[in-house]
Amino acid sequence: MKRKNEREGGFSRRTARPGSGRKGRKSDEKASEKEANTPSEKREYKGRGKNEKPTYGAYQERDPSKKSFRKPFSPLSKNRKNKDKSLSQPEYDLKSIQRSSPKDEDEIRLNKFIANSGICSRREADKLIEGGEINVNGKMVTELGYKVSRKDRVVYKGRAIRPEKPVYLLLNKPKDFITTTDDPLERKTVMHLVDGACEERLFPVGRLDRNTTGLLLFTNDGELSARLTHPAYEVKKIYQVTLDKPLAKNDLEAILAGVTLEDGLTMVDDLQVLSLDKTILGLEIHSGKNRIVRRIFAHFGYEVTALDRVMFAGLSKKDIARGKYRFLNEKEVINLKFMNKRKNKKRPQ
Template sequence: MGKKPFRPKGHSGLKHKASSKQAAPEKNVMEAFPMRLNKYIANSGLCSRREADKLIEQGEITVNGKAITEMGFQVQKNDVVRHAGKVLKPEKPVYVLLNKPKGYITTTSDPEGRKTVMELVKNACTEQIFPVGRLDRTTTGLLLFTNDGDLAKKLTHPSGNIRKIYQVTLDKPLTKNDFIAIVEGFELEDGPVRVDDLAILDATKTVIGIEIHMGRNRIVRRIFEHFGYRVEKLDRTVFAGLTKKDLPRGKWRFLSEKELRSLK
């Protein structure tokens, strides 16, 4: 059981060959007026449309200085839309995939002056993009950036059941009993844990492949720590069907048209 090749069930992501063709730009947002207010807010990168609806309902959005609570309100091309005093401007959607190296924190800024992932994609585009989800400082691998609030919400919300694949290097061999216990499921302090697939990838039984859709904090590390292992390396190799094929560590690329269609 422990020597099977790691081929996630029902998942062809590991065989995916990344296309170098960038996704075609969507219709210029400046030509799409009039535009529903919630779409305008989402296109500005502030949040998803559903979250925008809540901001509108709570009277937190103003158009030309007037608070708007009407759900179907249409924004005109020259209207000035603000949230918390900040002017919102819609941008064309951008999708950037990074192979994150170790030593960078997943945040848009850091008061302590530590290196952030934004430094690695600062030259990707002029639009204001942000990371989708998080990878901790020592974790490497795939991290998606976008200004598409709706897609970001879809990929991070638990109901999306987005599958992720990690390669884990442990400090000691994974035992047969622990392998079985992880596959069968177990409890952590914040609830049950179910993995989608698990495989031992080398003869030392210290390199493990794990496929999971749960998005709880540090969940992969906590799975192995629960059984007395220390995770020495953690690399996300697949995220929502995206792979790091032909994407060296520390480099980024735009999503292909095919990848974008698959995500949406």
Template sequence: MKGKKPIKPKTGGPVKKELGSAPLEIRLNKYIANAGVCSRREADQLIADGKVKVNGEVVTELGRKVLSTDKVVYGGKTLKTEKLQYILLNKPNDYITTVTDTHDRKTVMSLLKGACDERIYPVGRLDRATTGLLLFTNDGDLAKKLTHPSYKIKKIYQVTLDKPITNQDFDDILKGVKLEDGLAVPDEMAVVTDDRMVLGIEIHIGKNRIVRRIFEHKGYKVVKLDRVMFGTLTKKNLTRGKYRHLDPREVVQLKNLSGGRK
């Protein structure tokens, strides 16, 4: 009997290469930022101040590169680079934006149990009675960018007032309201309902309770305040009290935000 012809391997297809096991080399400031300590710019300052050690030696050289296997120490603790996490929460009422609370109040972190193993922090804050979008991450660079006023990151709120807003007050607020800590000028504003008690306001100012203070200055009480847009993110398909991980496309969009930085 004739034997079977040997099967020849196909040619011309892609050849798979095994990944090497060489440790990854990155800039020291990025290593520190990836460990969730601070932004890369702030990490540069820590390095320049001689507060960072690599393999037991103080490093002050900006631009220094390290291996993922190197021992990097700051504040007496060995840093570990973490997987970057980006989580969006639709915050409910009566939760405070803090990591821990000594008064045993409900915190936003309790809503993220099991979301990831990494330590994440809220980007900015919403006060206890304000609902809506709140982003959490351990990406120090992005968090710094999204909260810095020079980037003018868009934030849109739906505001419910205790009484109809007058045409005069509407126009005055759009022109700018002088508060104790400076002039507050919304980017845009619109009346949403026929009774003129629900408005939409777009603002990039990140000062504490800024939206509530704007309307209180004109004699209105804010009954409800809901953040419906943050940067490029919306509440679509995200119910109150729930969270979701951002997809890679959304992360790229956030990182590409420049917002007309000065």
């Protein structure tokens, strides 16, 4: 029997595939019926492992009575009345660094109007206009050079928008807060930490991982946010990195020479050892790739146990306690504006 099967090119009993034959088909049908009758288990994102790959676990039901943070365009939080006067919102006089004429004050380009409202950058505003998503005084506008006055009613997604006064806020982010403006799972987000800081809608510039601490800038200046996050401007960040084991000398040299990851080559501006046991480092980098610091060290077999951003675009977290924030002063805002203007000259067309 076995030899006959082998000569005919079939499978012998010993080498038969599981599930083949009449009995195998019946068992497969029973298994599929069992799976169909068994409700699928809900799973959710739980974080990343040592290899920086995502891990998933059983879904946990959320408390429906738990209050989530206020949504964008929501009214001013009542908590702002009890804020410390030292955190009062400053007024910025930025006319000296803005190119504007008396005529521009009456009429401005529609994309600038949208960017000044804090929704997005001018380039993204052009896409909204071309896509027919913007209405002016009840009419759809698709002309890129269209000009509006501040008295015109500009509507986006059913809501009237208007240019807001600029706001720039610096947060010292703690752990276990997600950098997003909206989380469907109602987890703690950075928006909880700046809730009620001002009447204007704020959004974070870039992002920090859930377990990464340190500087995070908030603003409603869409144009500045786009420049600070665009790779062409090479905005520098300095991190304090804590590893699970001492950094080897050859790995330090390899990181400084440039690391090729799955998304291409990543260059490091500087890397210094800060502790005697060689587990605490100072890293200067301008790349804005997702989880880039953790991925660099995971590439060499290290796990980042703590990551803190101590400087961002020339701003430091001096005198800002963990979980607290402060408004930028006028000089700091002007420095950010001029820094991007200098970079803009080098920006490829």
